[in-house]
Amino acid sequence: MKEIINLPVKNVEEEEYHINMGPQHPSTHGVLRLVVSLQGEIVKSLKPHCGYIHRGIEKMCEKDTYPQIIHLTDRMDYLSAHINNHAVCMLVEKALEVEVPERVTYIRTIIDELNRIASHQLWWCSFGMDMGGLTCFFYGLRDREKILDIFEESFGSRLLHSYYTPGGLMMDIHPDFQKNVKAFIKYFRKKIKDYDDLLTGNIIMQLRTKGVGILTKEDAISYGVTGPSGRASGFACDVRKHHPYGVYDKTEFKEILGTKGDTFERYMMRMHEMLESMKIIEQLIDNIPAGDYKAKMKAVIKLPAGEYFQRVEAARGELGVYVVSDGNKSPYRMKFRSPNFSNLSVLDHISRGCKIADLVAIGGSLDYVIPDIDR
Amino acid sequence: MNFSIYDFTSFNQWIDKFLFDNLPAFWAIVVEMTIIGLVVLLFYALVGLFLVYAERKVCAFMQNRVGPNRVGPYGFFQTIADLFKLLMKELVYIKNADRLLFNIAPFIVIIASFMAIAAIPFAKGLHAIDFDIGILYVIAVSSLGVVGILLAGWSSNNKYSLIGAMRSGAQIVSYELSVGLSLITIIILAGTMQFSAIVEGQANGWFIFKGHIPAFIAFIVFLISSTAETNRGPFDLAEAESELTAGFHTEYSGIKFAFFFLAEYMNMFIVASIAATVFWGGWMPFHVGGWAGFNHIMDFIPPLVWYFGKTFFIIWIMMWIKWTFPRLRIDQLLTLEWKYLLPINLVNILIMAFIVLMGWHF
Amino acid sequence: MDNAALKERILGLVPDAEYQENKQFLTFIIPPAKMYDLAVKLKNEADLAFDFLFCLTGVDMVKFLEVVYHLESTTHHHQIELKVRTEDRENGAVDTVCDIWRTAEFLEREVFDLLGIRFSNHPDLRRIFLEDGWVGHPLRKDYVDEVNIVEF
Numbered sequence: 001m002k003e004i005i006n007l008p009v010k011n012v013e014e015e016e017y018h019i020n021m022g023p024q025h026p027s028t029h030g031v032l033r034l035v036v037s038l039q040g041e042i043v044k045s046l047k048p049h050c051g052y053i054h055r056g057i058e059k060m061c062e063k064d065t066y067p068q069i070i071h072l073t074d075r076m077d078y079l080s081a082h083i084n085n086h087a088v089c090m091l092v093e094k095a096l097e098v099e100v101p102e103r104v105t106y107i108r109t110i111i112d113e114l115n116r117i118a119s120h121q122l123w124w125c126s127f128g129m130d131m132g133g134l135t136c137f138f139y140g141l142r143d144r145e146k147i148l149d150i151f152e153e154s155f156g157s158r159l160l161h162s163y164y165t166p167g168g169l170m171m172d173i174h175p176d177f178q179k180n181v182k183a184f185i186k187y188f189r190k191k192i193k194d195y196d197d198l199l200t201g202n203i204i205m206q207l208r209t210k211g212v213g214i215l216t217k218e219d220a221i222s223y224g225v226t227g228p229s230g231r232a233s234g235f236a237c238d239v240r241k242h243h244p245y246g247v248y249d250k251t252e253f254k255e256i257l258g259t260k261g262d263t264f265e266r267y268m269m270r271m272h273e274m275l276e277s278m279k280i281i282e283q284l285i286d287n288i289p290a291g292d293y294k295a296k297m298k299a300v301i302k303l304p305a306g307e308y309f310q311r312v313e314a315a316r317g318e319l320g321v322y323v324v325s326d327g328n329k330s331p332y333r334m335k336f337r338s339p340n341f342s343n344l345s346v347l348d349h350i351s352r353g354c355k356i357a358d359l360v361a362i363g364g365s366l367d368y369v370i371p372d373i374d375r
Numbered sequence: 376m377n378f379s380i381y382d383f384t385s386f387n388q389w390i391d392k393f394l395f396d397n398l399p400a401f402w403a404i405v406v407e408m409t410i411i412g413l414v415v416l417l418f419y420a421l422v423g424l425f426l427v428y429a430e431r432k433v434c435a436f437m438q439n440r441v442g443p444n445r446v447g448p449y450g451f452f453q454t455i456a457d458l459f460k461l462l463m464k465e466l467v468y469i470k471n472a473d474r475l476l477f478n479i480a481p482f483i484v485i486i487a488s489f490m491a492i493a494a495i496p497f498a499k500g501l502h503a504i505d506f507d508i509g510i511l512y513v514i515a516v517s518s519l520g521v522v523g524i525l526l527a528g529w530s531s532n533n534k535y536s537l538i539g540a541m542r543s544g545a546q547i548v549s550y551e552l553s554v555g556l557s558l559i560t561i562i563i564l565a566g567t568m569q570f571s572a573i574v575e576g577q578a579n580g581w582f583i584f585k586g587h588i589p590a591f592i593a594f595i596v597f598l599i600s601s602t603a604e605t606n607r608g609p610f611d612l613a614e615a616e617s618e619l620t621a622g623f624h625t626e627y628s629g630i631k632f633a634f635f636f637l638a639e640y641m642n643m644f645i646v647a648s649i650a651a652t653v654f655w656g657g658w659m660p661f662h663v664g665g666w667a668g669f670n671h672i673m674d675f676i677p678p679l680v681w682y683f684g685k686t687f688f689i690i691w692i693m694m695w696i697k698w699t700f701p702r703l704r705i706d707q708l709l710t711l712e713w714k715y716l717l718p719i720n721l722v723n724i725l726i727m728a729f730i731v732l733m734g735w736h737f
Numbered sequence: 738m739d740n741a742a743l744k745e746r747i748l749g750l751v752p753d754a755e756y757q758e759n760k761q762f763l764t765f766i767i768p769p770a771k772m773y774d775l776a777v778k779l780k781n782e783a784d785l786a787f788d789f790l791f792c793l794t795g796v797d798m799v800k801f802l803e804v805v806y807h808l809e810s811t812t813h814h815h816q817i818e819l820k821v822r823t824e825d826r827e828n829g830a831v832d833t834v835c836d837i838w839r840t841a842e843f844l845e846r847e848v849f850d851l852l853g854i855r856f857s858n859h860p861d862l863r864r865i866f867l868e869d870g871w872v873g874h875p876l877r878k879d880y881v882d883e884v885n886i887v888e889f
Contacts, residue, residue: 017534019534019535019538025620026616026617026620027617027618041538041542041705050865050866051864051865051866051867051868054866054867056875058851058876059851059875059876059886062876128701129617130617131617131701131702132608132609132611132615132617132700132701132702133699133700133701133702134434134438134698135434135437135438135698135699137438138438138439138440139438139439142439198699199701202700202701204609204700204701204702204703204707205701207703207704207707208701208703208704208707218788219839221788221789221811222788222838222839222840223839223840224789224790224791224838224839224840226791235811236811237789237811242814306759306760307759307761308761309761309762309792309807309818311791318791320791320792320807322792322794322805322807324796332796333796333797333876335792335794337791337792337794337807341843341844341847342840342843342844344843345839345840345842345843346839349839355704355705355706356538356618356619357612357615357618357702357704357705358704360617360618374866375866
């Protein structure tokens with residue numbers, strides 16, 4: 001009893017305690033661990049601990065040939081697998097100065113955009129779930145299934161495609177591809193209204209996201225927050241616009257910029273982006289030129305000695321691939337600048353002073369894919 | 376002896392008389408209590424299982440899914456299979472948990488809801504006990520459950536559980552006010568707190584129609600605040616699986632978890648029953664004053680059908696809300712209660728008192 | 738500012754920087770001691786305004802370790818690549834830039850973790866992917882791990 005009486009009197013109001021969010025936690029969407037310092041319900045600071053699924057992809061790349069590396073990039077941001085493949089393919093093609101058939105660039109651009117829509121659909125599901133609306137999850141997955149069906153029909157896989165190869169595509173698209181994509185766009189234009197009815201317009205959702213987790217433009221640039229999260233803060237960072245690749249320079253689409261940079265703005269960015277992606281696809285789908293689906297490549301691909309960098313706009317932001325080659329068939333050093341890694345670094349900064357529930361909403365709006373952080 | 380599905384009074388009296396004729400008075404009461412206890416227990420379990428099944432089906436309907444469809448016709452026995460699964464599961468003991476409180480907590484929660492069910496009239500003459508302060512009793516007993524939730528959160532030795540329990544405490548203490556005050560609005564109109572008298576008072580029109588605007592406001596407030604009081608979405612902050620994994624019952628497993636689960640559904644049933652009884656006439660058929668023929672036809676539908684129809688309709692509304700809305704944040708939850716519902720309620724009571732004084736109700 | 742002018746401008750800021758031929762970016766090799774001062778100027782001077790560090794990584798060139806910075810200006814849209822070389826494989830020789838570009842905090846931790854380049858003045862230089870007790874830095878060319886790496 002004596003010990004209890006003699007306890008030093010602490011100011012309970014100011015006392016902080018820590019909780020581990022993750023590695024197994026419903027709202028971290030994977031094995032990310034956040035050590036959160038709390039005062040009551042208010043987040044004082046947080047430290048991300050990553051690396052639970054660090055597979056050493058960069059180290060593995062040093063032993064693999066370039067066509068093999070394509071298969072590893074699928075496993076980083078598995079939700080924008082095509083776009084990751086695209087980055088490596090373009091890097092190799094540029095280094096070897098291979099001219100890719102026009103048909104390939106068209107197909108790649110369309111499939112990239114389909115992949116982006118599928119990724120944003122899954123983000124929408126999980127964001128809804130983070131906010132406590134479980135029904136969103138099934139609506140989003142229902143529509144994502146349509147895109148996966150199109151993918152499956154053309155090249156047989158649904159998540160880890162490895163469809164692009166250096167110089168072209170693994171195989172030609174299915175004859176029904178164009179018809180099915182057009183049917184999907186018609187279908188999804190109707191269904192995206194459901195998304196707005198169910199979540200966007202909901203008063204609780206708006207109360208919980210507006211003015212929460214504000215990221216200024218300066219901070220977004222300084223922290224390297226790219227993709228829809230960065231554009232919500234007004235950071236014009238769309239690689240498709242500023243460093244065009246594929247046939248993005250031949251299509252018309254808007255780079256939508258936000259002003260407030262709060263969670264709601266980040267949410268709206270992705271909703272708009274789905275519409276913009278559909279616009280891009282509509283412009284291209286009828287104009288796929290006839291021709292070969294693959295350029296002639298050497299059997300063993302060796303990049304000339306030197307260093308190469310390729311940037312693409314993945315679904316979550318800017319993906320950079322940096323290769324130092326010594327002229328061998330595998331790279332000397334390969335680095336992936338993954339968008340999620342930089343987006344994660346800002347989480348501590350913008351979630352200070354928020355409630356636990358806000359932290360979950362902010363995390364949902366930054367849209368992590370943990371394998372992309374850990375690589 | 377004539378038994379009727381419209382009036383259970385004679386049936387009850389017959390059993391009572393039979394027992395007292397054949398047994399000493401003390402044993403007659405013991406047997407009577409045992410029968411009532413068993414019947415309520417059985418009813419409790421059946422309704423609980425059915426509600427879990429119903430929730431799964433409703434939620435599947437909202438989410439473009441099929442829901443359980445393997446065990447039995449339309450998956451009807453799925454919950455029974457789940458019950459067996461939960462019964463056979465290992466009870467995990469938590470290191471450094473307060474063993475006594477940890478074990479007691481689920482029982483407190485389930486006993487609170489068990490006690491509340493005793494006062495609810497299911498049909499004429501079909502209730503375990505008819506207090507003259509029935510509403511007060513139900514409010515008092517059903518708010519005991521929060522003690523169990525707080526104990527569960529405290530004793531689990533888990534910060535998520537503790538945060539969940541503290542949220543739940545703040546939430547239930549706040550929303551208890553609105554539940555009570557919205558019922559008081561109707562008590563003013565009815566002039567009694569006895570459930571049977573309240574139901575009888577609605578013989579020529581349900582209170583939600585008789586009390587027109589203030590009664591309707593009171594019903595909406597009751598629906599919101601009772602959803603909050605039962606910890607259901609969008610007010611399920613105590614569980615909030617995306618924030619607190621499972622809130623106060625994170626560390627519970629097996630049948631103890633099932634107790635919390637069952638208690639949540641039974642609390643929903645209880646508040647729906649109260650809403651049906653107080654606002655929508657309970658087992659009283661739909662009557663329109665003056666339309667004797669219409670009222671007579673309505674009387675042919677048994678009171679149990681009326682009662683369960685109304686209750687399950689309200690439960691369906693609550694499920695609909697849960698599967699549509701995202702979750703509130705704790706400060707928004709408390710703002711809604713203290714800044715909106717409470718003032719609305721207080722003004723509403725004044726209006727109702729005025730209306731009753733002036734005799735402006737139907 | 739076009740690339741030729743930019744090259745003059747940067748060589749003017751750091752006279753002993755070495756210009757390196759590269760198809761894609763203007764590349765400079767900066768002496769480690771000058772890097773921090775240059776970084777401050779690159780970020781703050783209005784005609785340069787390199788505010789977006791889109792990649793920071795390291796390479797083990799066996800003879801020396803190299804830190805590679807890729808910078809872009811969001812106002813002028815010009816890009817450069819900077820390299821800092823250090824032959825000291827154990828001690829901190831490169832100054833951190835994480836107070837200039839906040840994104841560098843995590844990227845430098847990653848470089849430290851996988852390549853073992855120590856950044857001086859870094860607020861929180863811990864391993865980020867590997868566990869705390871890990872021995873060695875896997876992306877170094879002299880790293881040996883007989884258990885996890887299978888040689889063909």
